[in-house]
Amino acid sequence: MAQLPDQALEQVAQYFQTLAEPTRLKILNELRSGERNVGELAQICACTLANVSKHLSVLAKHGLVMRESRGTSVYYRINDPSVYALCDLVCGNILRQIEQQTQFADLIRQAGAR
Numbered sequence: 391m392a393q394l395p396d397q398a399l400e401q402v403a404q405y406f407q408t409l410a411e412p413t414r415l416k417i418l419n420e421l422r423s424g425e426r427n428v429g430e431l432a433q434i435c436a437c438t439l440a441n442v443s444k445h446l447s448v449l450a451k452h453g454l455v456m457r458e459s460r461g462t463s464v465y466y467r468i469n470d471p472s473v474y475a476l477c478d479l480v481c482g483n484i485l486r487q488i489e490q491q492t493q494f495a496d497l498i499r500q501a502g503a504r
Contacts, residue, residue, distance in 0.1 A: 404452065405452055408454065409476075413435055413441070413445050414448065415477070417455075417466075418454065418468070420435070421467060422468070427463045428442050428466070431466070446466055450469075454473055
């Protein structure tokens with residue numbers, strides 16, 4: 391990162407902003423198992439078609455998903471599978487933090503019970 395010019399750092403920040411939305415993460419996670427159309431994703435994410443379409447547009451703009459029209463349906467799939475390595479790394483770190491917090495809370499409760 392130290393060698394990147396400011397313009398590239400701006401693009402990196404926009405990429406992370408794209409991932410900083412829970413519904414988009416749900417969509418990406420669902421696409422991990424294969425392509426889906428907007429209706430399927432809306433149902434799975436419990437969102438409106440318009441809302442999912444908006445999120446898919448943002449994901450496509452940043453190159454994370456690609457779309458393919460087939461008849462009257464549009465299907466989306468992952469365009470950049472490396473996003474899963476990044477998400478898995480971050481999620482693993484978050485889970486470790488939660489486990490540490492839970493262990494600490496358990497120790498506090500045990501100390502208070504004595």
